[in-house]
Amino acid sequence: xxxxxxxxxxxxxxxxxxxxxxxxxxxxxxxxxxxxxxxxxxxxxxxxxxxxxxxxxxxxxxxxxxxxxxxxxxxxxxxxxxxxxxxxxxxxxxxxxxxxxxxxxxxxxxxxxxxxxxxxxxxxxxxxxxxxxxxxxxxxxxxxxxxxxxxxxxxxxxxxxxxxxxxxxxxxxxxxxxxxxxxxxxxxxxxxxxxxxxxxxxxxxxxxxxxxxxxxxxxxxxxxxxxxxxxxxxxxxxxxxxxxxxxxxxxxxxxxxxxxxxxxxxxxxxxxx
Numbered sequence: 001x002x003x004x005x006x007x008x009x010x011x012x013x014x015x016x017x018x019x020x021x022x023x024x025x026x027x028x029x030x031x032x033x034x035x036x037x038x039x040x041x042x043x044x045x046x047x048x049x050x051x052x053x054x055x056x057x058x059x060x061x062x063x064x065x066x067x068x069x070x071x072x073x074x075x076x077x078x079x080x081x082x083x084x085x086x087x088x089x090x091x092x093x094x095x096x097x098x099x100x101x102x103x104x105x106x107x108x109x110x111x112x113x114x115x116x117x118x119x120x121x122x123x124x125x126x127x128x129x130x131x132x133x134x135x136x137x138x139x140x141x142x143x144x145x146x147x148x149x150x151x152x153x154x155x156x157x158x159x160x161x162x163x164x165x166x167x168x169x170x171x172x173x174x175x176x177x178x179x180x181x182x183x184x185x186x187x188x189x190x191x192x193x194x195x196x197x198x199x200x201x202x203x204x205x206x207x208x209x210x211x212x213x214x215x216x217x218x219x220x221x222x223x224x225x226x227x228x229x230x231x232x233x234x235x236x237x238x239x240x241x242x243x244x245x246x247x248x249x250x251x252x253x254x255x256x257x258x259x260x261x262x263x264x265x266x267x268x269x270x271x272x273x
Contacts, residue, residue, distance in 0.1 A: 001072065001166070001169040001173070002019065002026070002072050002073060002074040002094075003025075003026065003027060003069070003070065003071050003072055003073070004026070004027050004028070004029060004067065004070050004072070004073035004074070005019055005026055005027070005028050005029070005073065005074055005075075005076070006028070006029045006030070006061070006073055006074070006075040006076070006078050006093070007028070007030060007047045007075065007076050007077050007078055008030050008031040008045055008047060008061075008077065008078050008079045008080070009045060009046065009047070009077050009079065010045075010046045010047075010077075011076070011077040011155070011215070012047060012076040012077040012078070013046050013047060013050055014159050015074070015076045015096065015159070015162065016028065016047065016050060016056075016076075017050070018159075018162065018163060018166055019074070019166060020054055020056060022166060022167070025057075026056065026057075027056075027057045027058065027059075027069070027070075028047065028051050028056055028057070028058035028059075029058070029059060029060075029061050029067070029073070030045060030047040030048050030051070030058060030059075030060065030061065031045060031060065031061055031078075031079065031080065032060045032061075033045070033048070061078075061080055063080070063082070063083055063085075063086050064085070064086070065086075066089045066090065067090050070090055070092070070093075071092060072092045072094070073090075073092065073093045073094065074094055074095075074096060074125075075093055075094065075095040075096070075128065076095070076096045078095075081132070082128060084130050087128065087129065087130065092127070093127070093128045094125055094126065094127055094128065094138060095125070095126055095127075095128050095133070095135070096123060096124075096125050096162070097109065097123060097124045097125075097126065097133055098110050098121075098122075098123050098154070098155070098158055099113070099121065099122065099123065099124065100120075100121070100122040100123075100124060100140060100142055101124040101126060101133060101134075101137065101140070101180055102133075102134070102180045102181055102182075102183075102184060102185040102186070103184060103185075103186050104186055104187075104188050105132060105133035105134065105185065105186070105187045105188065106132065106133065106187045106188035106189065106190075107188060107189070107190045108188040108189065108190065108191055108216070109121075109188055110151050110154045110155065110212075110215075111151060111188070111191060111212040111213065111216065112188045112212075113145065113154065114149070114150075114151060114154075114208055114211050114212035115208050115209070115212050117147070117208070118145060119144065119145060120142055120143065120144055120145055121142075121143055121145050121154055121157075122140060122141050122142040122143055123140070123141055123158045123161075123162075124137055124139070124140045125137070125138045125139040125140075125173075126138060126180070127177055134180055135180070136177035136178060136179050136180065137177065137178045137179075137180060138173060138177055139165070139172060139173055141158075141161055143157055143161075149211065150210075150211045150214045150233070151211060151212055151213065151214050151215045151216070152214055152215050155215060191213070191216065191217075195209075195213075196209065196213050196217040196218065196219045196220055197219070197220060197221070197222070198210070198219050198220070198221050198231070198243070198245065198250075199221055199222055199245075200246065201245055201246060202245060202246045202247045202248075203245050203246075203247055203248045203249070203250055206219070206243075206245055206250050207234060207250065210231050210232075210233065210234050210250075214232055214233070217230075218230045218231060218232050218256075219231050221243045221252075223243070227257065227258050228257075228258040229243070229252065229255050229256070229257055229258070230255060230256035230257075230262075231243075231252045231254075231255055232253075232254040232255065232256070232262065233252070233253045233254045234250055234251060234252050234253055235251050235252075235253040236251065237251060237253075238251045239251060239252075239253065239264075239265040239266050239269070240265065240266070240269045241255075241265045241268070241269060251265075252265055253265060255268060
């Protein structure tokens, strides 16, 4: 179905893992290592490391290159934007986007789905064109959501459904592309660390942030001693730690205290005794 896979971060890894199990000849395009962390050392992304481990044929993205053996590529979570020239010479590139396009174009569709308390979500496979997330649609699938779901749950639902497609593409995919509607278009932004803070929020907004940002964040709280706690999940049950917000308190369940590893609140409190 797809002879090339294009990705540059860990959110694309589960999809590559699925495809690689079915097609050992898949070719991967990813980004070059970037300098990061202490010492400003070059760091390979998880896609490249996976390719090395599985002995997958891969190469670095070149916006001026013609990939002569590329007949149909799937792009999932790729940080580069394809320019007009690249798309003219490499025509059949499709993107998997985690919304029902044209709703929530841009980098954070799942997060906005949760923050806006939408009662449905979905994903779209579309052919990439010059405008961001605006190309004609190859496939869409819609799901119901509920208030207990975290962002990671949404990602899992989409991935599990994609398994059906990749195992039986003839059933789910055809070559008929449908142009996106010009109505009800909405766009999303890239969130940053300031967006993840819940200190000045009400309880409802804080809970939404914790659920929305548990993949790309997580949300965090600075306590009265200016100690930062990353919050991976919360509970209605008080495990012995509470964070005071504008209109009440929130009870974290799983946290990463500043300078420590991820842990349950009960384990954190046990270590303080």
